[in-house]
Amino acid sequence: MDLLAALETFAEQCNQNQRLRQMNRDWSRLVELWATDTDQRYWLKSDAGSITAGIGEALEAELKISARNDILHDIFSGIITPTEPYNAGDLLVKGRQDDMMRLDIITLLIWGE
Amino acid sequence: MKRVVSVSLGTDQRDHQVTLSLLGQTVIVKRRGVNGNLERAESLIQILDGSVDAIGLGGIDRYLVMAGKRYEVADARRLALAAHHTPVVDGSGLKDTWERWIVEDLTKSQVINPSMSVLMVSAMDRFGMAEAFYQKGYQVVAGDLIFASHINYPILTRDELLELGRKLLPEMVKLPFWQLYPTGAQQLTAAPENHYKEYFDAADIIAGDFHFIKRYMPSRLENKIILTNTTTDADRAMLRSRGVRDVVTTTPVIEGRSFGTNVVEALLVALSGLTQEHDGWTELVAKARHELFKLTAS
Numbered sequence: 067m068d069l070l071a072a073l074e075t076f077a078e079q080c081n082q083n084q085r086l087r088q089m090n091r092d093w094s095r096l097v098e099l100w101a102t103d104t105d106q107r108y109w110l111k112s113d114a115g116s117i118t119a120g121i122g123e124a125l126e127a128e129l130k131i132s133a134r135n136d137i138l139h140d141i142f143s144g145i146i147t148p149t150e151p152y153n154a155g156d157l158l159v160k161g162r163q164d165d166m167m168r169l170d171i172i173t174l175l176i177w178g179e
Numbered sequence: 180m181k182r183v184v185s186v187s188l189g190t191d192q193r194d195h196q197v198t199l200s201l202l203g204q205t206v207i208v209k210r211r212g213v214n215g216n217l218e219r220a221e222s223l224i225q226i227l228d229g230s231v232d233a234i235g236l237g238g239i240d241r242y243l244v245m246a247g248k249r250y251e252v253a254d255a256r257r258l259a260l261a262a263h264h265t266p267v268v269d270g271s272g273l274k275d276t277w278e279r280w281i282v283e284d285l286t287k288s289q290v291i292n293p294s295m296s297v298l299m300v301s302a303m304d305r306f307g308m309a310e311a312f313y314q315k316g317y318q319v320v321a322g323d324l325i326f327a328s329h330i331n332y333p334i335l336t337r338d339e340l341l342e343l344g345r346k347l348l349p350e351m352v353k354l355p356f357w358q359l360y361p362t363g364a365q366q367l368t369a370a371p372e373n374h375y376k377e378y379f380d381a382a383d384i385i386a387g388d389f390h391f392i393k394r395y396m397p398s399r400l401e402n403k404i405i406l407t408n409t410t411t412d413a414d415r416a417m418l419r420s421r422g423v424r425d426v427v428t429t430t431p432v433i434e435g436r437s438f439g440t441n442v443v444e445a446l447l448v449a450l451s452g453l454t455q456e457h458d459g460w461t462e463l464v465a466k467a468r469h470e471l472f473k474l475t476a477s
Contacts, residue, residue, distance in 0.1 A: 089324070089332040149353045163358060164329045170354075171328060171347060178346030 069101060069139045073108055073119035076142045079176050080117040086172060090115035095165055098127035101135035108138075129161030129169075144177030181206040183445045184227050186220050186258070187237030188213060188356070189390075193411065197434045201470055202450045208442060210237065215357060217254060221261045228262040232449035235441030237409075239356050241269035243348055245306045246341055250348040254356040266448050270440030272455030273447075275307035276464050277440065281406065281429050282311035290425065291384055291404060293317050298382035300326050300391040302334070303344050308386060308406075308429070313337045320382065325375055326391045327359055333378065360390070370395050379403070389414065396421070409439045431471040443471070 080086050090112055097110040109124035110117060131138070137156055140146045148170050151157035159166045183206055187193075191212035198207050213219040215238075227234055241255035259267040285291045293316040302309035302321035312319045321334035323343070334340045351359060376397040379385060385392060386406040393414070401422035408428060410418075412435040415426050428437035438446075447453070447467050453460055 085332075089330050092331055147350045149350045153353065167328050167358065168330055170350070171324070171330065174346050174350055175343075178350070 069099075069106070069108060069135055069142070070119065070121050072139050072142045073099070073110060076176075077110065077117040077119045080172060083176065086175060087115045090117075090168075090172075093168065095129060096124050096127045097129040097131065097161075097165075097169070098124035099138055100130065100132040101138055102132050103134045106135070127161075129159065129165045131157065131159050131169075133157040141173065144173065147177075148173060181449045182231040183208045183233050183235065183442065183449050184231050185210045185235035185237045185439060185442045185445060186213065186223050186227070187211065187439070188215055188217070188220060189238035190214055193409075193436075195434075195436060197436075199433060201446060202467060204450050206232075206446060206449060208438070208446065210439075210442070212238075217258070217356070220258055224258055224261040224267065227265065229264040231265055233445035234262060234265050234267045235439065235445035236267060236269040237439050237441050239269070239360070240271060240304055241267075242271040243304055243306075243344075243352065244271055244275055245303060245344040245348070246310075248345070250352045252352045252356060253354075266445075266454060268441060268444040268448055268454070270442075270444050272444045272460065273440045273464060274305050276461055277443075277468060278305055278308035278429050279311040280465075280468070281427070282308055282315065285406070285427065286315050290427070291406075295383035295404075296320070296381060297384045297386055298322060298378050300385070300387040300395070302340055302387065303348065305387060306340075306344075309340065310337070312386070317384075320378060322375070322378060322387075322391075325378065326395055331375070360388075408437060410437050411435060433471070443467070 091114055093112050094114055095112050099108045107123050108121050110119050133151060133156055137151050141148050148157060181204060187210055189212045191214055194210050194212050196209045211223060213223060224234060236255055236258055239255045240252055241259055243250045255269060297312050297317045297319045299309055299319055300322045303323050309319060321340050323334060324330040324332045334343060375395050379397050384404045384406060389407040389410055392407055399422050402424045404425045405418055405423055406427045408430060410428055418426050430438045430440060430443055447463055451463055453463055
């Protein structure tokens with residue numbers, strides 16, 4: 067499963083969504099995603115609401131998310147919501163509660179309902 | 180004598196007890212705060228189960244009802260299921276009727292009017308009130324994303340509120356409740372000054388959950404009307420000292436406190452044996468509302 071491709075598509079969907087652009091206009095964050103089974107790290111960056119994605123370490127990340135590659139792929143492809151793996155302990159998050167909640171809300175606004 | 184206990188996830192600093200007469204019966208009403216501790220709330224409900232006539236769930240909603248759709252909060256479900264004999268209610272059986280009527284009554288009596296702008300600090304948890312404002316033609320800013328999630332995005336229309344509710348609530352209700360709403364000690368701390376001040380400044384009426392209002396309100400609230408729920412004498416004095424014109428509580432103030440909707444619903448269940456699923460519930464709510472507000476006036 068190509069997680070980078072999923073993250074890039076996710077970023078594109080965020081950027082094309084006017085409401086998300088407005089919601090995230092004051093949100094600048096670096097998020098690191100660690101696929102624990104492949105030991106590969108990725109990043110998502112929000113710069114005043116414009117989202118980009120890439121591969122590699124993000125040492126300065128404000129939010130660090132770790133899970134198996136397939137879980138991260140499925141979350142950022144809209145196949146599952148973050149709530150279920152989070153509540154089951156399969157998705158670990160280090161960072162501010164607000165940032166995690168915002169990522170939840172972004173995924174739900176893209177794929178919810 | 181009937182006994183009703185409200186088990187609240189809020190602070191125990193607001194605990195109190197009153198005895199009152201309603202619908203021809205005497206009832207003792209007690210509030211027990213557990214400072215945000217869900218396990219303590221659960222074990223307290225287990226202890227009370229079978230020994231009181233009704234239990235209210237305070238500081239947490241079990242059901243969020245929007246346009247006929249009901250979403251169940253997982254943590255509240257767990258608390259409600261801790262009781263096997265005594266009915267456990269969260270106030271949702273009242274909110275949809277009672278809080279609508281308040282907006283209609285205040286408009287009819289010209290305390291408020293549709294030329295006034297409304298900030299509802301949260302509307303998904305009291306859609307009945309929001310709906311009444313929309314129906315009467317008020318301009319409403321719903322602050323659910325702002326105050327619950329710190330996303331600076333005002334919801335400006337009923338349609339968008341419904342759309343966001345449909346997309347977000349099915350998942351949000353599965354999250355630990357403390358992530359969605361201030362509980363325990365969080366209820367006592369104010370957010371930094373001027374946080375989201377512009378929304379308060381722009382509104383004539385500030386409506387909705389008091390903990391959100393208290394946490395985010397600016398130092399001055401000149402000439403504002405506050406329409407909210409559980410407040411104490413000290414809360415109302417503090418609001419007046421900030422310049423508030425009127426504080427209207429959606430539930431009556433008895434012995435210095437406005438009851439939570441969960442308490443009033445628990446009272447009605449204890450006294451009548453009916454629940455919101457029964458025929459005659461709406462009539463009972465209307466009758467009790469009349470009697471309770473008479474108590475306030477006396």
